[in-house]
Amino acid sequence: MEGETYEITDRFQAETSIDLASQLRLIKESHTWDSLVSTGYGRHLSQKVLGGEAVTEIKAYATSAHHFYKDIATVIDLGGQDTKVLLINRQNGQLLKFEMNDKCSAGTGKFFEMMAARLGLGLNDLVAAAIKGSNSFEINSTCTVFAESEVISLLTTGISVEDIARAIHESLLKKLVSLLSKMMPTDSSSILFVGGGAKNGALVRFLAEALDKQVIVPEYPDFFGAYGAALLSKNFLNKNKEKK
Amino acid sequence: MSQLTPLFTDEFAEFPLKRALGQVIKKREAGSKVVGAYCSYAPVELVWAMGGVPAVLCAFSNAPIAKAEETLPANLCPLIKSSFGFIELKTCPFFELTDAVVGETTCDGKKKMFELIEKNRPLYVMDLPQCPTNEGAVEYWKHSVTGFKKFLESEFTTTITDSAIEESIQASNIKNSLVEEIFSFGAHQPSVITWQEMYEVATYAMVSSGAETIAKLKEIIASLTERREKGVFTSAENAKRVLITGCPIGGDVLKVLKLVDEEGATIVGLDSCTGLKPYAGRIEERSGDPLLAIAKRYLEIPCACMTPNTGRTDTLQKQVTLLKPDLVIDLVLQSCHTYNVEAVKIESYVRNDLGVNYLKVVTDFSAQDLGQLKTRIGAALEMF
DSSP states (O other), X not given: OOTXXXXXXXXXXXXXXSOHHHHHHHHHHHOOOSOOEEOSTTHHHHHHHHOSEEOOHHHHHHHHHHHHXXXXXXXXXXXXXXXXXXEEOTTTOOXXXXXXXXXXXXXXXXXXXXXXXXXXXXXXXXXXXXXXXXXXXXXXXXXXXXXXXXXXHHHHTTOOHHHHHHHHHHHHHHHHHHHHHTTOOTXXXXXXXXXXXXXXXXXXXXXXXXXXXXXXXXXXXXXXXXXXXXXXXXXXXXXXXXXX | OTTOOOSOOSTTXXXXXXXXXXXXXXXXXXXXXXXXXXXXXXXXXXXXXXXXXXXXXXXXXXXXXXXXXXXXXXXXXXXXXXXXXXXXXXXXXXXXXXXXXXXXXXXXXXXXXXXXXXXXXXEEEEOOOSOTTSTTHHHHHHHHHHHHHHHHHHHTTOOOOHHHHHHHHHHHHHHHHHHHXXXXXXXXXXXXXXXXXXXXXXXXXXXXXXXXXXXXXHHHHHHHHHHHHHTOOSSOTTOOEEEEEESOOOGGGGHHHHHHHHTTOEEEEEESTTTTGGGSOOOOSXXXXXXXXXXXXXXXXXXXXXXXXXXXHHHHHHHHHHHOOSEEEEEEETTOHXXXXXXXXXXXXXIIISOOEEEEEEEOSSSTTHHHHHHHHHHHHHTO
């Protein structure tokens, strides 16, 4: 991000890897920066390799949300590992409260990945199937592993893949709505949906219907935390200048 | 920081449980009977009065849980599973030294677990009334206190006299007020005492009594006073301040407190049963009925098993006023329904009435949630 204009000058996503340190070292060789902030689960390793500062993705999302969407009070982040809901003070952008899902993978992007694999579909196919399916029954298991066996027994009863895909979405939707209802101010007409999960068009539509609110998805929802970190790095740039 | 003199300079520095074990062994070798306890509701004054020594039994390690789960359901509080696993594996040195064990009906899981361990040791279970302000509650609880006294007398063929109980009440009051004074050093900004030191003091005082203990506690107060006067601090000047409340802590669940350290914040108070809670009250002296005085004091312990549990919010109010934390972490052990549900009221009280940021953490003794906990705690500390 360009420090003066806040313009995004470059954006890239590395493959998921077990050797994050090597990936970071490559970035160090190929890029230069005046100020850097790392965020997300790998923030401490990243800070160790690349230097700079580290902030949690919760702070990064809050910063990004208030910068790009001043009227937003509630942000939901559906990631691969966890789901978070943030409540932000619309006047000053201060983070007021946050909630996260429990430590299990139910209610996260991982749930979709596993269910799609069980149905023999890619993630995009799962989403497309869900849009065609009808909301006719529920998946009752809240645990990903149990839900998987529930899906297997559903398949054996001859229910269509489309309807199962829809039920998988509805199951996750219920958890998102429950997490959101704790945190949504009654006067807000829209929420911001970020993280990789927000790329799921079916889920975005179902969520908007379930909440009866506008669900805003930024252009690159999976980069939204990184933008927040970039915005925060400007503070450190100024601090560094002051020190000098 | 280099000038920091440790509060304990014996060979057990930083190993509070080994020190406690040493204390218990010393008393046992001198002829004292060892009575194992799991909970702050155990009226230890009766054990002291018969010349015995209480031992706090192991309950905070993840290691014995796999063994426990061969018998107990997995979705049970880790404290109960750990306690039971330790006994099955015979790896709790404290339990191995005990001559008898006392339990209380604080929760369903513990109550039924006690039935499974009674084959190992003579066991007395005290029935704890859980509506402490209802008419007759104190009198009912006094029956259990009296029952425990009779159990000790018959098990160890001894007599515990009223005057011996009165004496141990007075000794407890002196000890408890010294421990409370030590914890009150948490109010200093920057900090002059670490949570590890508070935990060491609480663990030491639980199994110690007598002139030597009083002298040691006074020596600790002198060291802390010196730190304060010389400006020897244990935290950075502007470190964010955290008060820990909720379920008992120790062993593997100290992971939460270590994460707070890693984030550069300072823990200024431990408002739990392995922290200040057992030391925060006094027993009425020279009441003429020492067993009733004991019953009254112990029923005031603000555990979430009680309803209403107004003592918890009263204590939090005092602690927050004294310690001025920026964040209260409510640490709930997985499947501890009472603390978990009470958290709804505690969150509202801490945020709205006390105006302090609040974070509830539900966890167990495993390391599986370290990454997520680090994010939660980090984010809660970034908030102000």
